[in-house]
Amino acid sequence: EETVLRLNRSLYGMTRSPIHWFSALKTSLEELGFVSSKNDQCMFVNKKTGTIVLVYVDDCLCFGPNDATLDALVKELQAKHELGEEEISKDVYAYLGIELDMTGDYIEMTQQGLIKKILETTGMEDASPNEVPAKEVPLSPDKHGTEMDADWDYSSVVGMLMYLTHTRPDIQFAVNQCARFTHNPKLSHQNAVKKICRYLSGTRDFGLRFSKKLGQDEIGVECYVDASFAPLWGYLDSDDVASSKSRTGYVIRIDDVPVAFASKPQGETALSTTEAEYVALSTAMRELLWVRRLVREIADGIHVPYDAVTKIRSKVYEDNKGAIALAKRPDQTSRTRHLHTKYHF
Secondary structure (H helix, E strand, C coil): CCCEEEEEEHHHCCCCCCCCHHHHHHHHHHHCEECCCCCCCCCEECCCCCCEEEEEECCEECCCHHHHHHHHHHHHHHHCCCCCCEEECCCCCEECCCCEEECCCCCEEHHHHHHHHHHHHHHCCCCCCCCCCCCCCCCCCCCCCCCCCCCCCCCCHHHHHHHCCCCCCCHHHHHHHHHHCCCCHHHHHHHHHHHHHHHHHHHCCEEEEEEECCCCEEEEEEEEEEEEEECCCCCECCCCCCHCCEEEEEEEEEEEEEEEEEEEECCCCCCCCHHHHHHHHHHHHHHHHHHHHHHHHHHCCCCCCCCCCEEEEEEECCCCCCHHHHHHHHCCCCCHHHHHHCCCC
């Protein structure tokens, strides 16, 4: 069972900054036996009681083995901060704009309220649904294209779409493309956003679904990684730096549920498909190692139902033979030492 504890910053006075608020709450949790996570400073673990508290500014989520343990925690925090009953909710319906449904065999995370707001803002509430969120042709700056004619703010809508990607990895790539042009959006970019909205209108209830019965002997944390070598070449001016940049994409899943995912241009210029794939592989591996450490910390911190967990199994799926060969070779050649020093960590 989960209990949410919502602490209102106004109880400390509106003049206090989020840093002061977090510091005060951190002190209280430490006095109650909680220790800040090594992998995420906003997660506090109490191994003695098997409870975990997640903190985001003035909102907290508390997880524990039973109601009695969580009730005791809530009462102690109430006493320390003089909180009223109205500040606390025992049933978690939403957290930071993400709706939670835990009535069945799964914990489902959706953002239907945000989707409704996006569609209302863009006037797309009754739009005909699209089966895909983007065209196959990459989105370009369209410097000499027609100006936007919409009455909604492009950057504001893209900002909402970016927050929506927390539970919608299926629109990650499409939103990332649109986000590149918030400084000077054209009609083509406006149409790209509308295409995403049409896709959302037919997939409002899509989200993440976690099983309540994760494996106890073994937890699977898998990573799928890929790269696209200079995908904008031929679509942008050759003197545009972005035309030579490759793209990294990866999805990390815990028991088949995406928990970390990205689709973004690489910072450096890869000289070949193998290099682009290797950079993507290294980037994904760094994220995977962090996720593994976090999962291990959570599993070790709570007693139920993970007290029998013995190992975390990971597989990384990479389809480029050159990148795989580079990953397995400790003796890099002079032509790949620039990769070795930065990516073969």
